[in-house]
Amino acid sequence: MLHTRPLSDVIGLEIRDLDLSKPVDDATFAAIEDALNRHSLLLFRGQTLTNHQHVEFSRRFGSLMTHVLKQYLTTDLPEIYVLSNVVEAGKPKGNHKEGWNWHSDLSYVENPSLGSVLYAVEVPPVGADTLFASMHAAWDALPTETKARIRHLKAVHSYAGYYDKYFPDRPPLTAEQKAATPDVVHPVVRTHPVTGRLSLYVGQDIVKEIQGLPAEEGAALLAELNAHAIDDAFSYRHVWRQGDLIVWDNRCTMHKATPYDDAAYRRVMHRTTVAGDRPF
Template identity: 40%
Template sequence: MTTSLTESVAALQITPLKSEFGAHIHNIDLKNADDATLATVVEAFRLHGAILLRNQSMEPDDLMRFISAFGEPELHTQKNYCLPGYPHIFKLSNMLDENGKPLGAHNDGVGWHTDYSYKKEPVMCTMLYAVTVPDEGGETLLADQVAAYEDLPEAKKAQLDPLKIHHSYVHFIENREFNSYQISDEIRDANPDVIHPMIRVHPADGRKALWISTGTVKHIIGMEDDQAMKLVDELVEYVTQPKYVYSHKWQQGDVLMWDNRCTLHTGSLYDDKKYNRMAHRLWVKGEAPISVGD
């Protein structure tokens, strides 16, 4: 980061989302921000792992301009809930159209995970833009995996550093609690199983994160299945302790982004018979995860 950009980030009005994690960036209108301002927001994101900007009014083209400042936008595995004309914008909603058909994916993202963990190159970051929010419930929770890793005893780090996790999209779909559906041969062929490190090294500065997940995790290489899943459950319980978790209560116009290389996240349920929700999700392409020692 250049000196001028460092100074620009320092000049931002920022309050932390939670102790030493995340940044709530105040008084920036993303729709009308110039390129230099967007570059400063990108750098703030890279420093803090997650950012929040409230009171935004974003049209689809504004969302695409903003997400493109972070890198190349990523497409979605499921295409049927993308915004017409905008294949990079995915709708999350319980709302129905005039014919009673869903407008978006409902309860998508419930369960601790990192996006696209079943891909060879998982997405770098996720952005959600709140269009309609429930009055209660429906929070998004972010877990700081760098802090969780740093707090481990050295012996535990040595045990976990070399472990590799078998991730599977097919396993995820066949065992998910919400929105089960048949997988087409095309989607199955486009999403073969992958192996990723349990401890992921951030390419920007080398910090290590405990990159555990749920849903897509099928196996840990070199371990019996019951032993592997017991370890996964223990680690997920550990990394999602309240001291590592930021719970975001949504307001209309919120833009929340997080770095999938060093966080886990989950949605939470709400009364979907009483309240409506609509959010737009966008992703940025990432790289193959880096293992400890690579």
């Protein structure tokens, strides 16, 4: 039996007294997977994981994806995407100022991520919290008429558009990176493949437009849905400690990184990304 405590009323569960550096038996992992499907986010505090242990645990959820920005795959394992402000020998150790908008990881690919597994290697003493929002709760709270309006709409997710907006000071995406991330179309409301629950599937900036709507109307609707989705009533703020590991379900959550004093403090986070299925 798992020892747990809820993190908020709508999203998140802390799983206590489990050392992920040791083998996790099948029954325990089945309980972890069930908890993820029901609570959308799991927290494991006080972990001391090697890169291999991080990857091995992540693989229990499914095959792992490799990020298109290969310059930030700086560990000994390409499955680990590094988020960091640290520069070593003149080269960034990881991607800095990534994810400072509300999004679902890799929503911009044909088969987006099932989930992400983020491990806190080094964290600032203040700042750099991560906000998470339940898209199940956001959908449930929508007015009936809004649900009917958006139930079968589809939206265009664009990594190139997001990258150009957020990183104008960086080299542009290469032809190879653009070819690997063409614009894709996903439903605005998606069905969880395990639980059958509905959730919003939107995002700030990564979602370029809603198909079939005039540009101005579509932009207004996206702004309305995004503002609704990130309401405090559906959200949880995580204050990181070194050794925290969080697993979240990208099929029914959004998240956002927050700023910190990057001139005074170091931050090193290791993320693995679990492959998923095409949204429906």
